[in-house]
Amino acid sequence: MDSDKKKKINRRTFLKGAASAAIAGSTAVTAGCKGKGLLGSSEAFALEFKEYFKKHYRLMTPTERQQTVTRLEKLAKLRQDINVNIDTTGPAENVLYGYAFNVTRCEGYMECVKACVKENNLDRKSNTQYIRIFEMEHGQMSPDQGDGKYFHMVPKEGHFYMGVQCFQCENPPCVKACPTKATWKEKDGIVVVDYDWCIGCRYCMAACPYWGRRFNWNQPEIPKEEVTTQQHYLGNRQRVRGMMEKCTFCIQRSRKGKVTACVEACPTGARVFGNLLDPDSEIRFVLENKKVYRLKEDLGTDPKFWYFID
C-alpha cells in the first residue's frame, strides 16, 4: 500500500519533471533553429507546453484538432519562419487506395525517390527515403536478392528494377504491435502514424516484413526553402527526433484527389495509384487485365501494393 502511494507521487512528480524537461528540450531546439537565447520566445514556450499534454489524434474533438493545428502552424512560424498549412482532411466514403508497380517499365531513374523526399519533408541529414529501388537480375523475383545501392547509368543491360515502399497492408502487423495505438489503418486503407503520440519504441519496425518504416534517429533537418508547406497532420508535417514515420500514399495529396508524388514524378509511367473501389479506375484496370503478384503473400498481411508485368 505504501508503495502504491509512492508510485502515485512518483507519477505526478514524474509528469511534472517530464513537462519541464520537455519544455527545456524544445526550447533548446527552438534556440538551435533561431540562434536566439536558451529560453527562446515565451510564446513558443507556451505552445510547446500545450502540445506536450495534447491527446491522441483520434480522441481529439474537431475543435481540439483545430487548436493543435493552429499551434503547430504558429510554432513552424516561430521556429523556422515558415508559413505552413496543416490539413486534417479525413478519409472519403467509398475510397480504398491501392497501388500497382509495373516491373517491365521501371528503368531505375529514382525520380520517384527524389519527389518523395521533397514532398514528404524527409530528413536530408540522414538521407531518409521511403521508396527503395532494387536493381534485379533476370530470374530474380524478390527484392532481397537485388541491389538496393546501385550507382551507375540506368537502365543496365540484363537487369530490371523493383520499387519497394510501405505496402499499406490490409492486415498490418505494425498496427498490432504498437503499444500506444500511435499507428493505425485509416478507412481509406492508409496506415498512418500519430507522430506526437509515438514514443519511439520501434516495435512496429521489428514487426514490418517489408521494411516499410523509418525512424528519426537524429533531429531531422530540411533547408528552409525546401520545406513543402502544404501539409497533413498524419502526413508530411515536420517530425522531430525519436518518432517513427512512413509512406502515407502522400495523404496530403491523395485526400485532395491528387495522385502521389512518386506517381507524378515517374518518367516511365511505371506507377499506378487509385481507388480500388472505383470500377473505372486505372488501378482496377491493372488488377483485372494484368498478371499481378505481391510480396510475401505467405505472411497474410494482404498488401495493397501489386507488381505487374506488361
Next chain:
Amino acid sequence: MKKDMASKGLLSFAKDTLLWNLSGSIGYQIYLCILVCLMLTGVYGYFIQFKLGLSATNMSNIVSWGFYISNFTFLVGVAAAAVMLILPSYVFGDKDLHKVVIIGEVVAVGALVMCMTFVFVDLGRPLQFWHLIPGIGQLNFPSSLLAWDILVLNGYLALNALVPAYIVYCHYQGKEPVGKYYKPFVFISIGWAVAIHMITAFLYQGLPARPFWNNPLLGPRFLASAFAAGPAIISLVLHIVNSTTDYKIDNKIFNKLRIIIVSAAVINLLMLFSEIFKEFYFPTHHSQSAMYLFFGLEGHDSLVPWIWTAISINLLGTLILAFNPFKERQIFLLPALVMLIVGIWLEKGIGLIVPGLVPSPMGEIISYSPSNVELFITLGVVGLGMFVVTVLLKPALIIEKRYEDRHLTD
C-alpha cells in the same frame, strides 16, 4: 524487549534501514562509491543520448534494437528465476531454500528495475512515456505484446517487492507474518514468473516478419536458459553474502541450487542443439540469420567469435557444474557459474536480438556493436541494479538474522 520491538513503526523501520545501509566497513563504503560512479557514468551517457537522440547509439533502421533490448531480454530471465527458489521453499516447504528465498526475491527486484530502465533508455521519446499509462494514455491491450509485457513486468515487480517487504517488516517488529496475507500472492507470483518470460519471448516469437524469432521453441528455451542463468546469479550473490556478512549460507543450499542450474542448463543446451539442427541440416532462406550469427554473411562476421565463445563456455560451465569435480568446495564452482552466466547472456542477448534483425526484410546485411554511449548507459543501469539489490538486501539480512537469533534463544 519484545514489546519494545512491536511498538517500532514504519518510521523507525525507514530510519534503521537507512542507517544500516550507510554504515559498514571501509570495503563496503568503497563498493558503494563504485556503484555511484557507475550510475553517474550512466547518467552522463544518457545526457549525451538525450541531447543527440538515439543517433548516439550504433542502432540504425536495420538493427533497430541493440544492446539495451539484448540486456533487457536476458534480465527478464534473471527476474523470472526467483521462482526456482519461491516454488520449493513456499510450496514444497524446503527449509534450506526458505532461508535464502528473500535473496532470490531481491535479485528479482534488482533485475526488474534494470529491465525497465533498459526499456526506458531505449525509447526514442522518453518524455512521452506517459502515453503508455492506462487512463491518461492509450495502452494497446490486448493486441500489442509490448503492452502485455509492460503490465506483467510491473505486476511482477509489485509482487516481488511487496511480499518480502511485508515479511521483513513483520520480522522487524518481532512478529510472525500472517500466512493468509501473503501466501496467496506467493502462489500468484509463481505463475507470474513463468508469464513474464513467456510473454517476453512472445514479443519476438509473434513476429512473422522475423523468421529467426518466429519459432515456437523460443518461449520454452527462454525459460530453460533463465532457470540456469538466474539461479547462477543468485548463487554468486549467496557466495558474496556468505563471505561478507554474518548471514551464513549452508553448503546444502549451494548444492541444491547447483542441481537446479544443471538441470535447466542441460535442457537449454538440448533445445539449442535442436534449433541449430533445424537451421543447418537443410538450410533455407530463413536460415540466413543463423548463418549470419554462426558464420557471418558477406564479410559481416562481428557476432561469430561471440556466439562460439558463448556456446563453448556454456557447455564447459554446464559440464563442470554437473560433474562437480571439487565436491564440497563450493567456492571452486564460481568460475563455472560465471561461464554459464556470460554464455547465456551472450547467446540470449546480442546473439538473439541482432540476428533477428539481420538480414533486413530487404536482404541487407550490416554489422552492429554497441557505441560508447550504449556501453556507458548499460554500465549505469547495471550499477543501478546492483545498488538496488544491495540497499534492499543489507537491511533485510540484518533483520532476518536478528529474527533468527531471537528464535533460537527463545
